[in-house]
Amino acid sequence: MKAISVYALLAGFFLGVALESVMPLGVHTALLFVLIACAIFLYRILLQKKVLAIDVKQKSPSNILTALFFLTLFIGAFGLGIFRTVLSTQVSASSVLDIHVGNPISITGVVDAEPDIRDKESRLILSAQGTRMLVTTGLYPRFAYGDKVTLIGTLQKPKAFDTDTGRQFDYPAYLAKDGIYYTLERPKITFISSGNGGALQTKLFAFKKSFIEKIAETIPEPYAPLLSGLLLGGKQSLGKELLDDFRRVGIIHIVVLSGYNITIVGEAIMKLFSFAPRAFGTSFGAGSIILFALMTGGGATVVRASIMALLAVLAGATGRTYDITRALFVAGFLMVLHTPSILIFDPSFQLSFMATLGLVTLSPLIKARLLWVTERFGLRDIVSATFATQIFVLPLLLYNTGQLSLVSLPINLLILPTIPATMLFGFIAGLVAFLGMYLALPFAGVAYALLWYQVALVTFVASFSFASVLVPTISFVGLVCIYIVLVLVARYVFVKSIPGNEFKDLVKEKTHPI
Numbered sequence: 001m002k003a004i005s006v007y008a009l010l011a012g013f014f015l016g017v018a019l020e021s022v023m024p025l026g027v028h029t030a031l032l033f034v035l036i037a038c039a040i041f042l043y044r045i046l047l048q049k050k051v052l053a054i055d056v057k058q059k060s061p062s063n064i065l066t067a068l069f070f071l072t073l074f075i076g077a078f079g080l081g082i083f084r085t086v087l088s089t090q091v092s093a094s095s096v097l098d099i100h101v102g103n104p105i106s107i108t109g110v111v112d113a114e115p116d117i118r119d120k121e122s123r124l125i126l127s128a129q130g131t132r133m134l135v136t137t138g139l140y141p142r143f144a145y146g147d148k149v150t151l152i153g154t155l156q157k158p159k160a161f162d163t164d165t166g167r168q169f170d171y172p173a174y175l176a177k178d179g180i181y182y183t184l185e186r187p188k189i190t191f192i193s194s195g196n197g198g199a200l201q202t203k204l205f206a207f208k209k210s211f212i213e214k215i216a217e218t219i220p221e222p223y224a225p226l227l228s229g230l231l232l233g234g235k236q237s238l239g240k241e242l243l244d245d246f247r248r249v250g251i252i253h254i255v256v257l258s259g260y261n262i263t264i265v266g267e268a269i270m271k272l273f274s275f276a277p278r279a280f281g282t283s284f285g286a287g288s289i290i291l292f293a294l295m296t297g298g299g300a301t302v303v304r305a306s307i308m309a310l311l312a313v314l315a316g317a318t319g320r321t322y323d324i325t326r327a328l329f330v331a332g333f334l335m336v337l338h339t340p341s342i343l344i345f346d347p348s349f350q351l352s353f354m355a356t357l358g359l360v361t362l363s364p365l366i367k368a369r370l371l372w373v374t375e376r377f378g379l380r381d382i383v384s385a386t387f388a389t390q391i392f393v394l395p396l397l398l399y400n401t402g403q404l405s406l407v408s409l410p411i412n413l414l415i416l417p418t419i420p421a422t423m424l425f426g427f428i429a430g431l432v433a434f435l436g437m438y439l440a441l442p443f444a445g446v447a448y449a450l451l452w453y454q455v456a457l458v459t460f461v462a463s464f465s466f467a468s469v470l471v472p473t474i475s476f477v478g479l480v481c482i483y484i485v486l487v488l489v490a491r492y493v494f495v496k497s498i499p500g501n502e503f504k505d506l507v508k509e510k511t512h513p514i
Contacts, residue, residue, distance in 0.1 A: 003326065007074060010329050012074035014283075014343060016081020017336055020089075020477075033079030037072050044068040083133040085340040088371075088466040097182060098129060100155045109133075109148045110196045111143055114205055119239055125180065126151065133182035134158070134175060137189060146197025159282070167402055167473065170345060177341040201513025204294050215426065215435035218444035223451035227426040228256045230419065232245055242455070245462035247401075251415055253365075286310055306333040308429055323420045325360050328353070333491025338354045347400050351393050358392025362490060366396055377419065386412045391490070395482040405468045407461050415454050 015468040016033075019025060048065055095134055097105075109128025116123040117139065120132050124135040135151065143149065158172045158180075175181070195202065212232065217223045224240050238246075238255060246252045307330075337344060342349045357511065367384035390409055398404060404413075429443035461467055474482070 004070065006326060007329070008070045008073040010079045010333050011082075012077030013333065014336065015080040017079075017343050018504030020082045020085035022340060024086075024089075027083060030079045030082035030086060033075055033082065037079060040075065041069055041072045042357055044072065053188070054301050075469075081340075084324050084337065088340045092126055096129060096304075096473065097155060101157055101182070103155065104153065105155045106150065106152045107147070107155075108192070109368045111147045111149065112197060114145050114208075115143055119423060121124045125178075126184075132178070132180045133184055134180050135184045135187065135189075137186060141189075141191070143189070143191070143193065144209075146202050147194050148192040148196045150190040150192060151184055151187040152190075153184045156185070157181070158183050163401070166470075167400070173341065173345040177339055179346050201294055204291060205286045210434075211430050214440075215430045217243060217437055218429055218433050218440050219426075219448050219451070223455065225447055226255065226451055226455065227422070227447060231427055231430070244460070245458050247403065248405060248462045248468045249411045249458050250405030251411050253355075254415065254419060255398075260315060303335060305356075307334060314328040325357070328356050347396075348399075350396055354392045354396055355389040358388040358390075361388075362391065363388035382416055386416060391486060395474075395479055396484070397475075399479045402470050402473065403468050404471050407464075407467050411457070411461060414457060418450050418454065422447055422454070424452070 016030070020030075044065060047068070057430040089452040107126075108194060109130050111124050112132070113125040114126040118355075119328055120139070122142070124137065126133050126135050126149070139145075158175050159174065160168055160170050163169050172181075185463050212224075212228045215227055215231075222242055224237050243252070243255065246255055289306050289310055293302050307327075332349075335349065356389075363381075363384045366387050367380060370380055370384055373383050386409065390412070394404075425443045426447040429440045431445055432443060
């Protein structure tokens with residue numbers, strides 16, 4: 001009952017946010033649905049007290065009361081979802097800089113995010129006059145989080161553009177989810193001062209920068225940027241050609257910090273302090289996860305995985321059962337509540353959510369069908385997790401990119417087992433390098449060998465013309481229909497084909513004490 005109530009609330013809220021994002025309904029519509037929910041709730045109270053006459057021959061009063069209860073939650077949450085999105089849009093749209101669009105402008109602000117250093121340019125996010133703007137500049141001079149600068153250039157609004165696969169990308173909405181509404185291309189930049197950001201985040205970004213530099217001292221290009229992406233979500237460029245190869249073979253998710261990576265970090269932290277008193281271990285574990293999320297930039301994937309990890313730590317401290325599926329939806333709800341636009345306009349959030357949903361719901365069912373796969377080195381878990389995540393994210397990838405990788409599954413099976421060892425030896429190499437580069441070389445050598453294997457395999461397979469193909473454009477309705485078919489097929493193939501007792505055991509695996 002409680003679980004269904006939570007899902008009714010979340011479903012209504014998500015639907016309200018989604019509809020308001022693509023088809024603005026307005027605050028009056030939101031108020032109307034809230035009033036309808038209140039009316040249904042009052043009717044339910046009267047019905048429960050038997051003030052109204054009902055026909056008990058068709059359905060029992062208890063069933064009607066239950067249905068009205070869930071309907072109240074769903075419609076009320078739907079209205080609140082619309083209202084939250086309207087409120088977010090109104091706050092976001094207010095800016096005093098619109099009159100300067102298309103004209104030269106001189107503006108002073110603070111770099112309030114970690115610079116995105118790419119192959120041939122740097123991208124800065126500047127906070128100024130109550131808004132944010134994306135600044136594209138050269139690789140040098142380098143700027144850092146918290147730098148105060150003055151820009152002179154032509155202010156522009158971001159525009160939608162067509163991707164290489166023929167899809168139109170809503171760039172303005174994508175930037176708007178982060179509060180960015182303007183762009184400046186190659187402005188003249190004058191440095192004023194440093195240290196104007198948050199003290200804690202400044203220190204964390206500084207350590208991250210130093211750590212990545214140590215990795216670059218011990219491991220050559222292009223392997224150092226790949227390791228930085230695995231460990232800390234480092235934004236150093238791998239180069240357009242290599243990035244395209246990673247996309248073609250369907251392994252792009254390892255280049256940046258993904259839910260898979262942060263899961264490894266979360267498990268390591270909890271295991272490291274398992275010997276300590278519960279209060280100490282829980283506090284340190286939770287604090288470490290929060291600092292890790294801040295240091296990596298706090299992107300959608302990191303925040304989602306970090307919230308789940310925190311829920312796991314708190315569940316362990318209280319001794320309560322941890323429902324992974326419910327935790328994922330709660331994590332998604334908190335993120336959408338904070339920034340409603342990510343539900344529709346942030347592919348990273350969408351892919352992270354669907355991948356984790358597939359992992360916790362479908363992976364155990366697939367694992368039960370793969371008894372012929374050995375459990376040595378966790379291979380059966382890797383194979384089932386890879387199948388599950390690929391099934392859940394594939395329709396979304398086709399919808400967003402139109403690129404279908406025909407080699408994604410075997411490539412993931414060949415590369416994912418090497419990722420934990422790569423992260424372990426790479427992390428040790430980066431830390432030891434602070435003491436001396438030669439001391440770090442043995443660990444860096446192992447990490448280098450694993451990274452070389454991954455890059456060599458990706459570039460070799462990507463060279464084949466059949467590695468990926470383009471598919472026709474899929475509408476949003478088509479995407480929903482594909483997921484409905486997937487759920488029905490998965491239910492028939494994996495659920496109905498498993499004996500009752502075995503299926504109950506699998507369900508229990510999803511809800512386990514920490």
